[in-house]
Amino acid sequence: MKNSFKNLFLLTLFFSILIGCSQEELTSDEELIIESSDFKELEITQDDILKIKKLEFNTTGLRLIEIITSKGIAEKYYIVEEDIRIAAHQVDKMIGAASISKQYNSNNIVDNDREITVRGVTQGSGAITNAQKNALLKAIENYNNVGIGLRFRLTFGTKDNSKDINAIQVFDPRNGAQADFPFGGNPGPEVRMFTGASGNNSLVLTHIWMHEIGHTLGLRHTDWNGRQSCPPELQGVEPVNPNGLPNVNGLNHIPGTPTGFDATSVMLACFSTSENGQFGTYDVVALKHLYPWVGLPIVRTRNPDPTICTNVFVQPDRYMLPVSPGADTYELTSNSSNLIVDRFVRPNQEILMIASQPGNYRLTLKVSNSFGSRSATIFVTANQCNDDGGGFGF
């Protein structure tokens, strides 16, 4: 009973999502071309499928390719769940590490509390476009704003293998991208935007980078068990755990995130033209679970600090706090009863301030997490303004 109700729920969501989708979904039936390297498609054996199943990936559409590297060495890679590339020689080690189930993730996520260097390749082979560059800036800013134990440092230039991740563009007519999966505590070394994705608007491009960087950190498609975000021909329409496929509640399920379809996730298998370039609520939960912030939060306020209008002395004014990385709670207190302000607040949401007298005031912003708290002062000047003056926040 429980299961059939769940399936009905999934189906309802699935239909409503498809209506919103355009034709520009990631397609799977075309050849994958990786830079200018030679590569060939190898036959998938039952053994390959079993190995990938052991890692709890969806094996629908599994491919095995052989790439000739610039040094003339042939290397085999699995292409999993459309856009995750795993070197074949790593798979056995990943399975070995999975024998104690709780360690499974350790080889498939990145060591926490460290800096991740990202090179946006803007020159030479694999150069991204200006629009892709701007979207990458935004994507990295979004990752840094989540407040996780990974801090991203983005630079631009030619491809640089000393960086943890290179973001490049590769020739491929499909509207999509591809990334490597982490191994040995390091992120997947490359995210590859397809040339076929260059027509997307900036929000969609930001979404694509965020999605692929998510793979490099070990995140998998949230709808891996059905690909409900994709058009019908690309869906792996499967009941939960069919034919021995891994259960969605298996060891890779991240606590606090839904096991059903999450329409807001950046980690859905397919994207649409209406992506907003933001993490879904549960993407943030997942990232914070895998990569918890370590230490006190960093407190941030905006500059210049707000000036508000008090023409009628009760007029609320608006203030938006920036994100303080690592903070779980934000609390504002006023130094005067003449300035009233919301107490428990969130960044990027409107905070109302009401001054009953012109003057200079101070707010204390206290940001906290399980390690403790940090505070900063926000200076507020309440001016008398014209009727139509209207104050301004930030």
Ligand SMILES: [Zn+2]
């Ligand atoms: Zn993906």
